[in-house]
Amino acid sequence: MTGAPAVTPRPHILFVDDEPRILGGLRRMLRTHRDRWDMSFAEGAEAALAALRDRPCDVIVSDYRMPGMNGAQLLERVRLEYPGTARVILSGQTNEDNLLSIMVLAHEFLTKPSSPEQLVATVERLIDVRIPTGTGARPDRADVQSLPSPPHTLVELIEALDSDDVSAYSIGTVIERDPAATAKVLQLVNSSAYTVGRKISDVGQATALLGVQTVRGLVLMHDLIRTFDVSGGLPVEWLEALTLHSVETSRLCRMFADGTDWESNAFTAGLLHEVGQLVLASMRPREFAGSLEAWRAADPADATFLCVAESSIIGFSHIDAGADLLRFWGLPDPVIEAVAGHAVTVQPGAVADASTAVALAHVVVEAELGPVCGPLGATPLAEDQLDERDLAVITRWRRARSRR
Secondary structure, three states: OOOOOOOOOOOEEEEEEOOHHHHHHHHHHOHHHOOOOEEEEEEOHHHHHHHHHHOOOOEEEEOOOOOOOOHHHHHHHHHHHOOOOEEEEEEOOOOHHHHHHHHHHOOEEEEOOOOHHHHHHHHHHHHHOOOOOOOOOOOOHHHOOOOEEOHHHHHHHHHHHHOOOOOHHHHHHHHOOOHHHHHHHHHHHHOOHHHOOOOOOOHHHHHHHHOHHHHHHHHHOOOOOEEOOHHHOOOHHHHHHHHHHHHHHHHHHHHHOOOOOOHHHHHHHHHHOOHHHHHHHHHOHHHHHHHHHHHHHOOHHHOOOHHHHHHHHOOOOHHHHHHHHHHHOOOOHHHHHHHHOOOOOOOOOOOOOHHHHHHHHHHHHHHHHOOOOOOOOOOOOOHHHOOHHHHHHHHHHHHHHHHO
């Protein structure tokens, strides 16, 4: 006899404001979503903490300016006591100093007045990527504050910030050599008031929008860069090889996309396409180390992808984890789609968009530098199947790389 299907609890959203009329307006505005969400409304931060003690929530949406404990202080408590809760600030009055604290603490910043469509879309996005699929429970994206960077990144970034000719460009040049720092900067700029109504994928633009002083503050608060910790059983050589692969893939992607309107998306997706490995190294280090070991021990004749070993041991792959985190962090859809589709079994014949640029660049770089997630027994690049223009680009990339 088959049992009844499990009932999935509805997402619980907690709205916090010190003004009862604002809460009443939110209640009325969102009444049509009562069949999809369970909603609670708390008048002030203390009431919100009391509500959370009774029932934790999936997403908290809080005003910033409140008497007593303000929104940033509330979100700091929530981050410490309920790390799996997605955090949103809804406010119309912030200055540069408190915006920095909001960027560190909130997954999303919405300005008042926020349209019902924008608020609903934000909550739905934060909910959707937290619902596990497949056989394994995925790591909670809200728990991921930052990703591991190579040891040299922090040193190089501090040197750039302390330079006499420091600029957004010089800082961005350092950041775009590190997938973890790039992902974090893009998360911060896309979830803040800097980019209301638009998505940013260009690292240089993101750094310019944030500004040198904001980046400096983020580095000093130890939220932008987290140096790789070898205690989880993963050697630093793995991270260095992954970073080199990602940087070279991004460079080739930029060359493929030169002059197109998707050049920025292609470059950024190329840099971030293996970010899921960093997520697993952060959240499931020992299981991920076991997956790497199983993948490397596989018979090359079986053409085993790393994602197969990960799915067997962890229950999901770095492809799932990377795309989910970038969606949770609010990066542009074309970047997420390219990251999700990078591990192809058939070599793309021609580059037409960011996704095909990343997929082909990934194949090329693995053929040149060795696999980071593809089959260990991979066949050489089938150059006779490539578009003439793309082959010329690959040739130029090889020459440029030989000079570095």
